[in-house]
Amino acid sequence: MAEGTLFVMTGASGVGKGTLRKRLLEREKLFYSISMTTRPPRPGERHGVDYWFVSRERFLELVEAKKFLEHASYVNNLYGTPLDPVLRHLKRGEDVLLEIEVQGAKQVREKAEELGLDAVFIFIVPPSLTELRRRLLFRESQRGPDKLKEVAARIKRAEEEIKEALSGGGFDYVVINDVLEEATQELVTIVRAARLKRERRRDALERALERDPELEAELDEIERWLMQGGGTGN
Numbered sequence: 001m002a003e004g005t006l007f008v009m010t011g012a013s014g015v016g017k018g019t020l021r022k023r024l025l026e027r028e029k030l031f032y033s034i035s036m037t038t039r040p041p042r043p044g045e046r047h048g049v050d051y052w053f054v055s056r057e058r059f060l061e062l063v064e065a066k067k068f069l070e071h072a073s074y075v076n077n078l079y080g081t082p083l084d085p086v087l088r089h090l091k092r093g094e095d096v097l098l099e100i101e102v103q104g105a106k107q108v109r110e111k112a113e114e115l116g117l118d119a120v121f122i123f124i125v126p127p128s129l130t131e132l133r134r135r136l137l138f139r140e141s142q143r144g145p146d147k148l149k150e151v152a153a154r155i156k157r158a159e160e161e162i163k164e165a166l167s168g169g170g171f172d173y174v175v176i177n178d179v180l181e182e183a184t185q186e187l188v189t190i191v192r193a194a195r196l197k198r199e200r201r202r203d204a205l206e207r208a209l210e211r212d213p214e215l216e217a218e219l220d221e222i223e224r225w226l227m228q229g230g231g232t233g234n
């Protein structure tokens with residue numbers, strides 16, 4: 001049975017992963033893996049659409065039962081990718097998209113090998129750390145010393161992650177989120193390129209070997225006519 005590709009989008013907080021994910025999903029057919037989290041919903045967020053919102057106890061139960069492909073703690077909350085739906089959709093030959101933070105992506109890299117999954121890792125970066133800082137400072141709705149400390153901590157973490165990516169880091173692609181439309185186009189290109197890989201093109205190769213008997217017969221006739229000097233004006 002055909003197996004789909006697992007696309008893992010990751011990058012620093014504030015880099016615009018969520019926006020890019022939504023734009024990519026509008027343009028390419030991908031199954032978006034809805035994460036589970038212990039953080040409370042923000043206004044407008046819906047259970048089963050944005051996240052599966054669960055209690056910490058429930059989350060830990062599921063960790064214990066090995067129900068996650070990966071899970072990580074982020075700003076005092078837990079986040080995880082439920083394993084079963086991801087595997088189910090990949091098995092059906094559908095492509096799956098994860099949008100997760102960097103620690104989780106590392107776990108997926110290890111598991112993907114173990115589980116024999118075809119995974120593509122995409123690292124989203126800001127144009128610069130200064131630009132990321134500007135975005136984070138403007139994004140924080142509640143100001144105050146604590147929030148500002150959190151921004152500083154996130155910048156520091158982003159810096160470490162980018163340095164790690166620079167020295168390998170296991171990413172297949174790097175997308176700079178400067179001009180939103182350009183970054184979206186680049187993601188679309190990555191998805192389409194992965195779909196054109198030979199391992200996924202068995203159908204196309206098999207089809208390319210096919211011959212149409214009727215058309216072949218016609219071509220035989222034309223070939224005979226050409227052999228007899230047809231079409232040369234003689």
Ligand code: 5GP
Nearest residue numbers: 035036071072074079080081099100101104
């Ligand atoms: P937020 O709370 O702002 O929705 O998400 C915080 C961070 O958690 C973001 O960087 C987001 O990409 C990441 N995240 C969302 N779902 C998951 C998940 O299932 N696993 C991991 N490791 N990170 C996640």
